[in-house]
Amino acid sequence: MRYFFENCSLDTERRELHRGPELVPTTRQVFALLDYLIRNRDRVISKDDLADAIWDGRVVSDAAVTTRLNAARQAIGDSGQEQRLIKTLPRQGFRFVGIVQEAQGPPAGSPAMALDGKNASHLAHPEWPPRREIRNEADTPSGAPTNMPSVAVLPFANLSGDKEQDYFSDGITEDIITELSRFSQLFVIARNSSFTYKGKTVDVRQIGRELDVRYLLEGSIRRDGGRVWITAQLIDVLTGAHRWAERYDRELKDIFAVQEDVARTIVAVLADHVYVAELEHAKCKPTENLGAYDLYLRGMAEAYKWTREGSEAALRLFYRAIELDPEFPTPYGAAAMRFSVRKGFGWIVDRDQEIAEVRRLARRVMQLGKNDAIAFVHIGHSLAYVAKDLDDGVAMIDRALALNPNLGAAWAHSGWSRLWLGQADLAIEHFGRAMRLSPVDPGKFWPQEGTAHAHFFAGRYDEAYAWAATALRSRPDSHAALRIGAASGVLAGRCDEATRLAARLHEIDPALRPSTLNTVLGPYRNLDDVAKYADALRQAGLPD
16 A cells, blocks of 8 residues: 655555655654554544554553654654644544545556556556545545546747747647646646746656656747747656657747647547547637737736736736737636735725626626636636625636636635535535646645635534645745634644734734624625634634
8 A cells, every 4th residue: 555645655565655756764663653643544543552553562651652753753744843744632642634645556667567557558548647545535536537648738948039938838838738628538737736847857757756647748839920839749757758749830820720739639649539529619719819819828927926016917918918809708807817816915906896897807708608718717716706796606617617627726716616605525525626636736725725614614623724734834824824724723722823823814914803804705605604713713812
């Protein structure tokens, strides 16, 4: 059995512990301790349990247990102070609280797996890495694909000799990801995880392991005047072999045709058949106006900066794109999403005006009648979060997921909308799907925060606190993570930690009060949830 958690893997057959690519040396007792805690992570383990399992029932001192626990924590990158993976419950025992996935069979890259890969090369849907059995409810939901080709598209290199042209190569890469995502027979890693490898020289097998995919698409783009040169190659990360490669020398006006050609060719290479309907609707040319498309790509480059200045610049560029081509739906959704970001970061200028504008943008997208999943998900979230039109927002997000089942951002947005509807367990499933589609996303704190909220409202305060702590490691001053961490911590009996988080929340947002909490929250359908949230923050020490 192999267990995967954070950046670690524990192989019980080989008796090996890895952190990332590194083998971590452990003593027999420390390895056995980790194995026992992980296998029994659904319950609290007492000192007597450990004595029976690790020390064969011998009398063991508290100091000996503490020493082994500290060594186990150090081996997996945890500590007694953080306790994000191994938690000590005073007067009760210990529990492994990390999120774990399990896999049977030999590890990826082993001789046995290589042989399996060769023998299975004739299959329509070779699977690598091996299928993982889902144990924890916070893991990938049962609906996640496990037997279909999986692919990640790495950022195409900009060979134009002009750093200012990065936005163009990044935008084309993102569009290829979106095109591949439309095919329900493929599992496609989301843009934000793929782009963590931009500018890095990394072994393809390592990327395959980190993203949990079998295939990588990489390439380059050079733009000069009215022409564009694109190279693309598809690599099997198990063997390192190139399954397909192509070069395109086209006029810039043919850029959408190139994107479609790349996506369709990859689908043909990776699967025996693709539904005709999927081929037919796989690509609708978004706009005839390349100037509007260029402005949209520039706007997205600004939006990904996640700054107030970048958000304002992006909004201006999206509106310019709309002016050039009023029939182009994507910038309408992108503009609406900027108003959601403004609310989330406290940058609102005129609340009533911005609500009205989100509704106007939504109406326009619906009037255009085009199947643009990106526009739908952005409009849907903005309708729900900014305008508080929850039912209409959920309908738009569901429509986006029907059009593009691999759209990681849509699953995250859907998780939040289900949370607001009071469907905590369904929200956890959708957040899990988002994290599986984008496993190394710099913005992974967002679905992690959502998962923490879902566990909180379901009454699972230990799990809620653990997820909040995970989110805070990625974004230490996240408003939502501090809020839910303090609220869940106090109800989990972690009063000192809850007080510390509430104090930090008050420091970064002195105006926030439990009585005004609703002003920063989404449209929760169950007002008792909001009251419970506010009361927990009050108990944690947030001043009223």
